[in-house]
Amino acid sequence: MSQLPDWAALSALELARKGLPAMVTCPPLRTVDDLGLVCESLQVTGSYKVRAVCHLLNQRRSRLPPGGIALASSGNFAVALAWAGRHYGVPVTAVMMRRSHPWKVERVRAWGGRVVLCGDSTEERTASLQALTEQGVQIVDHLTDPQVLVGHATLGLDMACARPRTVVVPASTGGLLAATALALKQIDPSVRVVGVQPAGANAMVESFRKGHLTRVDEVATECDALTANRPGELPFQLALDWVDDMVEVSEEAVREAVTYLVEEAKLVVEPGGAAGLAACRSGQIPHQDGTWVVLSGGNLAPARLGHWLMEKQTLAR
Amino acid sequence: MSQLPDWAALSALELARKGLPAMVTCPPLRTVDDLGLVCESLQVTGSYKVRAVCHLLNQRRSRLPPGGIALASSGNFAVALAWAGRHYGVPVTAVMMRRSHPWKVERVRAWGGRVVLCGDSTEERTASLQALTEQGVQIVDHLTDPQVLVGHATLGLDMACARPRTVVVPASTGGLLAATALALKQIDPSVRVVGVQPAGANAMVESFRKGHLTRVDEVATECDALTANRPGELPFQLALDWVDDMVEVSEEAVREAVTYLVEEAKLVVEPGGAAGLAACRSGQIPHQDGTWVVLSGGNLAPARLGHWLMEKQTLAR
Numbered sequence: 313m314s315q316l317p318d319w320a321a322l323s324a325l326e327l328a329r330k331g332l333p334a335m336v337t338c339p340p341l342r343t344v345d346d347l348g349l350v351c352e353s354l355q356v357t358g359s360y361k362v363r364a365v366c367h368l369l370n371q372r373r374s375r376l377p378p379g380g381i382a383l384a385s386s387g388n389f390a391v392a393l394a395w396a397g398r399h400y401g402v403p404v405t406a407v408m409m410r411r412s413h414p415w416k417v418e419r420v421r422a423w424g425g426r427v428v429l430c431g432d433s434t435e436e437r438t439a440s441l442q443a444l445t446e447q448g449v450q451i452v453d454h455l456t457d458p459q460v461l462v463g464h465a466t467l468g469l470d471m472a473c474a475r476p477r478t479v480v481v482p483a484s485t486g487g488l489l490a491a492t493a494l495a496l497k498q499i500d501p502s503v504r505v506v507g508v509q510p511a512g513a514n515a516m517v518e519s520f521r522k523g524h525l526t527r528v529d530e531v532a533t534e535c536d537a538l539t540a541n542r543p544g545e546l547p548f549q550l551a552l553d554w555v556d557d558m559v560e561v562s563e564e565a566v567r568e569a570v571t572y573l574v575e576e577a578k579l580v581v582e583p584g585g586a587a588g589l590a591a592c593r594s595g596q597i598p599h600q601d602g603t604w605v606v607l608s609g610g611n612l613a614p615a616r617l618g619h620w621l622m623e624k625q626t627l628a629r
Numbered sequence: 630m631s632q633l634p635d636w637a638a639l640s641a642l643e644l645a646r647k648g649l650p651a652m653v654t655c656p657p658l659r660t661v662d663d664l665g666l667v668c669e670s671l672q673v674t675g676s677y678k679v680r681a682v683c684h685l686l687n688q689r690r691s692r693l694p695p696g697g698i699a700l701a702s703s704g705n706f707a708v709a710l711a712w713a714g715r716h717y718g719v720p721v722t723a724v725m726m727r728r729s730h731p732w733k734v735e736r737v738r739a740w741g742g743r744v745v746l747c748g749d750s751t752e753e754r755t756a757s758l759q760a761l762t763e764q765g766v767q768i769v770d771h772l773t774d775p776q777v778l779v780g781h782a783t784l785g786l787d788m789a790c791a792r793p794r795t796v797v798v799p800a801s802t803g804g805l806l807a808a809t810a811l812a813l814k815q816i817d818p819s820v821r822v823v824g825v826q827p828a829g830a831n832a833m834v835e836s837f838r839k840g841h842l843t844r845v846d847e848v849a850t851e852c853d854a855l856t857a858n859r860p861g862e863l864p865f866q867l868a869l870d871w872v873d874d875m876v877e878v879s880e881e882a883v884r885e886a887v888t889y890l891v892e893e894a895k896l897v898v899e900p901g902g903a904a905g906l907a908a909c910r911s912g913q914i915p916h917q918d919g920t921w922v923v924l925s926g927g928n929l930a931p932a933r934l935g936h937w938l939m940e941k942q943t944l945a946r
Contacts, residue, residue, distance in 0.1 A: 578675055579671075580891050580895040580896065614891050615938060618941075621935025622935040622939060
């Protein structure tokens with residue numbers, strides 16, 4: 313195992329957690345059918361991303377340029393940025409790809425964030441960020457900034473009180489997964505941490521299996537929060553040391569998990585947020601006492617959820 | 630104000646709360662758009678009724694007949710009874726009217742409870758309960774047993790930590806409303822407690838206005854948890870002393886509240902459970918700091934929710 317950098321020490325993570333607004337920490341922990349659910353879907357902005365954004369603004373806000381801060385996000389990070397910008401009184405800009413769900417774009421604007429729409433390629437996104445830099449806006453690269461992982465890691469601290477034996481976390485670039493493992497395993501090295509991706513967007517799974525960072529050419533999933541075509545470098549390196557396993561789930565399993573959560577847990581969870589539960593319910597992760605699943609987000613367009621609920625009913629007839 | 634009976638003293642309510650299973654107390658308290666939400670919809674059985682049933686079984690289980698215990702309920706009380714019966718290892722029977730939502734009947738059976746279906750009149754329900762008595766089953770009358778109110782009152786204790794200024798509670802026979810007021814106002818007499826009913830099932834509102842118990846002939850509402858055609862006598866007498874106001878909401882306001890909760894709070898709340906929020910959002914209860922709304926239940930058939938979500942989308946186009 314590589315040497316743990318200073319920023320990742322338990323004491324640094326705990327300090328970050330103390331700095332977060334009280335309403336951002338301590339998500340409801342619920343048990344349904346003997347499975348623990350960590351309800352980050354009930355966060356103020358509907359996803360865990362608000363932790364990292366609040367931590368970043370905590371650290372940077374005293375020395376930001378007048379243009380404020382910007383980042384590129386397919387949705388939940390952008391929504392969180394908008395909320396935190398309002399909370400701390402900082403101007404914020406989200407660079408969002410045109411393929412982002414319109415409902416998430418609307419959320420950013422509703423919280424008072426500026427939206428810059430760009431094309432659906434990494435190159436176009438980079439160009440948009442570059443243009444913002446030239447306008448005097450400070451850019452956060454959430455794939456490389458370790459402080460983003462520190463913010464994510466506060467979720468691990470928040471769930472430690474449940475004394476989990478196995479923790480299941482959805483993964484896109486792998487930041488939440490690596491950071492949760494980093495926090496929980498420093499508290500109790502025997503906790504097992506498993507990452508989950510949709511089979512149609514499994515770059516982290518592929519990378520983990522091969523032991524080196526792997527890009528996937530095509531991404532096809534309804535989990536719009538989990539569409540990374542490669543892992544983040546830092547999360548991936550950390551995952552090699554700290555994550556126990558990675559599994560894939562089908563789109564059908566994700567839909568089933570989303571409708572199950574409505575029916576049994578009374579929770580609205582977006583497809584990507586329910587990927588971990590899908591892995592448990594479809595048998596990819598065997599049922600064991602002390603299994604806690606992170607429901608990482610709830611930002612799902614109501615019409616889409618409505619459609620799934622109606623469809624389920626039709627199938628059941 | 631009438632003399633407070635011994636069973637209703639704060640110390641008795643606190644004792645009842647200590648006796649409840651840990652997973653039944655402390656519902657998530659969330660703030661969305663500056664309004665406090667008391668998420669009893671996230672209870673183990675999807676509604677607050679499990680508090681009263683657990684309290685009753687706590688008190689009675691050492692001396693129950695072999696036939697166990699029964700009660701009559703349109704749904705959520707029955708679901709709670711089934712869960713508590715399993716939790717305490719007691720045989721339980723729910724007498725449910727044929728108009729009860731099939732989904733709720735199914736829930737009772739899923740938790741291992743026996744269901745006796747009866748006709749949709751009070752007389753037919755009474756006859757079914759009588760038949761069970763003859764079979765050696767102990768009957769709970771949840772309209773008259775004060776211990777049911779003691780169980781309900783534990784919710785008031787659970788929300789006192791939020792230091793509410795105004796508390797809004799949905800009402801059917803008025804048990805939860807009266808009991809919540811009883812608990813909160815013994816802790817802080819300045820708290821304002823307001824009850825809410827759908828305009829199509831407003832027996833408690835009518836009774837409260839007239840100052841005497843009033844029956845309504847017809848009940849027409851989608852709030853299937855709020856269909857009482859008269860208040861309970863005990864809750865009504867308590868409400869006269871302890872409740873500050875009663876308001877009515879339209880069916881449209883209830884639907885709007887249900888879909889709002891999905892979109893903004895990521896919560897699945899049944900129509901009756903959202904009636905209090907409907908009163909706040911439709912302006913029936915003016916917006917003030919420190920207003921907390923009880924979301925009393927989440928047991929809504931997924932297809933019905935799906936239909937509402939789709940319909941909202943259609944209207945928005």
